[in-house]
Amino acid sequence: MQTEILIAGFGGQGVLFAGQVLAYAAMDAGHEVTWFPSYGPEMRGGTANCTVIIADEEIGSPLVAHPQVLMALNAPSLDKFEPQVQPEGLVVANASLLNRGVTRTDVKAIALKASHIAEALGDRRLANMVMLGAMMPRFPMLTMEQIKTALKGHLPARKHHLLEANYRALDAGAAAAQA
Amino acid sequence: MTRQLLKGNVAMAEAAIRAGVEAYFGYPITPQSELLEWMAKRMPEEGRAFLQAESEVAAINMVYGAACTGARVMTSTSGPGISLMAEGISYIAGTEVPAVIVDVMRGGPGLGNIAPSQGDYRQVIHGAGHGDFFPLVLAPASVQEAVDLIGEAFDLAEKYRTIVFVVADGSIGQMMEPVSLPEPRPPRRERPDWAVGGAEGRPARRLTSLYLKPEVEEEVNLRLVQRWQAMEANEIRYREYYLDDAEYVVLGFGTAGRVALSAVRAARAEGIKVGLFRPVSLRPFPTEAIRDLAARSKAFLVVEMNGGQMLDDVQAAAQGQVPVRFYGRMGGMVPFPDEVLAEIHALVSEPPTPAEAPRARWLAQMVS
Incomplete structure (x- = not known):
């Protein structure tokens, strides 16, 4: 079994970090995992993306043409990657920064105002965790508890004061997705 | 650990x-x-x-x-x-x-x-x-x-x-x-x-x-x-995947090799008898192992992220025992498994002839 998640947004939205949290949780759960970043000039303010592949055998290609899951944190990412998602796949879109909905009818779409939710929680930068939380109810390979444990286990101790806010963002995302 | x-x-x-x-x-x-x-x-x-x-x-x-x-x-x-x-x-x-x-x-x-x-x-x-x-x-x-x-x-x-x-x-x-x-x-x-x-x-x-x-x-x-x-x-080192009964063999090293692994698995799921040979030591090159594979397979497909640099070594090792095809991406492009899978399909549906020139065929496909 293999699942591929493509996370995309502006540089600074925590796209790469959201992928790392997923990758840590997958590793701790005993899966094989590959986290592959876009590492070009886009790191410095343009669009950023990363692919996370989770599997139970040696992982082949670090990139896939058609991921099962897309987390689009901004409009350019949805425009670029929505057509590539596997049929029957999942698109989680940050409606705060979109002027349109998900148009594909052959995928499951979750649109939530992640940036607004994050702002209401006190920090716009939590939008990445809101988005990750929104994906979790529809993500069979890992549980929300495993994500939280991974955050705690791998976030450096000097950042542990941020854990509670991140947990709240994850839960708020999951709640919004199920609403 | x-x-x-x-x-x-x-x-x-x-x-x-x-x-x-x-x-x-x-x-x-x-x-x-x-x-x-x-x-x-x-x-x-x-x-x-x-x-x-x-x-x-x-x-x-x-x-x-x-x-x-x-x-x-x-x-x-x-x-x-x-x-x-x-x-x-x-x-x-x-x-x-x-x-x-x-x-x-x-x-x-x-x-x-x-x-x-x-x-x-x-x-x-x-x-x-x-x-x-x-x-x-x-x-x-x-x-x-x-x-x-x-x-x-x-x-x-x-x-x-x-x-x-x-x-x-x-x-x-x-x-x-x-x-x-x-x-x-x-x-x-x-x-x-x-x-x-x-x-x-x-x-x-x-x-x-x-x-x-x-x-x-x-x-x-x-x-x-x-x-x-x-x-x-x-000091010869290589990894073999699904080669025991393979009729077709994909060869690639490093990232090209692991991309090919995904394609080989997808082809296997369709019932195609294909395996992967991944050289780990590029020098010394696993010449003898490739020669043995050439003697017992129908066709080779070399996959690289260059214009066919290892291809020459594979052809030298195969000594004409098996027709060889090539697929490469260049310039910093990384092939997707789907592209390699399409090449595996072509290997079966239009088998290469011994006279086929792998680089010329690939180039015609890329610049058409």
Whole structure:
């Protein structure tokens, strides 16, 4: 079994970090995992993306043409990657920064105002965790508890004061997705 | 053993530290800079030498000097840096001192770009520098394999008094994967019997690559060939996947090899009897294993992130026993498994003829 998640947004939205949290949780759960970043000039303010592949055998290609899951944190990412998602796949879109909905009818779409939710929680930068939380109810390979444990286990101790806010963002995302 | 999620560049650096590397000299270049950065942080913590040189030319000559003292020493760079280091690499080879060089390949030629590539294959298998010498070249396809090969590289370099290249590409340098790191080995205390470091109380030793008398140089050359023969006999490495009953064989190294693995699995799921042969030692090249495969398969497909550099070696190994096809992406493009799967389908539906020219066929397809 293999699942591929493509996370995309502006540089600074925590796209790469959201992928790392997923990758840590997958590793701790005993899966094989590959986290592959876009590492070009886009790191410095343009669009950023990363692919996370989770599997139970040696992982082949670090990139896939058609991921099962897309987390689009901004409009350019949805425009670029929505057509590539596997049929029957999942698109989680940050409606705060979109002027349109998900148009594909052959995928499951979750649109939530992640940036607004994050702002209401006190920090716009939590939008990445809101988005990750929104994906979790529809993500069979890992549980929300495993994500939280991974955050705690791998976030450096000097950042542990941020854990509670991140947990709240994850839960708020999951709640919004199920609403 | 506990696994850590590490970026390829960082994992290779830490693996070198745990293998007891005593000195690192380098100059930053994407996509390998995190390797140098990790060394900058960790080597002083271990009380060992880290130096960011003023250029790759300086860095490789520092490697040369440290290697002459018998220290475990390495550098890392990307293709443009290897080009600058070429002279020093040749001097190291001519002086018969061990060194480990990591090349995290990027798009080229020239300044190119920083995306993943395998365009340095021909450059590194000949060691980049001038003259007759034979570096060992190891090509990992995952972060764990990179860690394992770095660990071996120092032992191999010292065993054969040779240069060992570890060639990754930008994707292996930049990706994160879980790895089990080996237990740290302390730096060696004893020095090899050829190392220089002050001749007090013993006869002087001389390390040089300058042999003005051709008959003396020839002795050195023949010794290098002898060592190379020993490497060919002992150091062939490759991985095989689904080859037991395979009628078709895909061949690829490094990232191209693991992309091909996904395609091979997809083809297997459709019932196509296809397997993957992934060379890990690019030099010595697994010629005999490929020759044996050629004798028992219907067709080969070589997949690379270059214009068919390993293709020539595969064709030489196959000796015309099997028709060979080629699929490559260039310029920093990484093939998707779907592209390789389409080539596997074509291998079955339109089998190659013995007369087919693999590079010409591929090129016609790419530029049409």
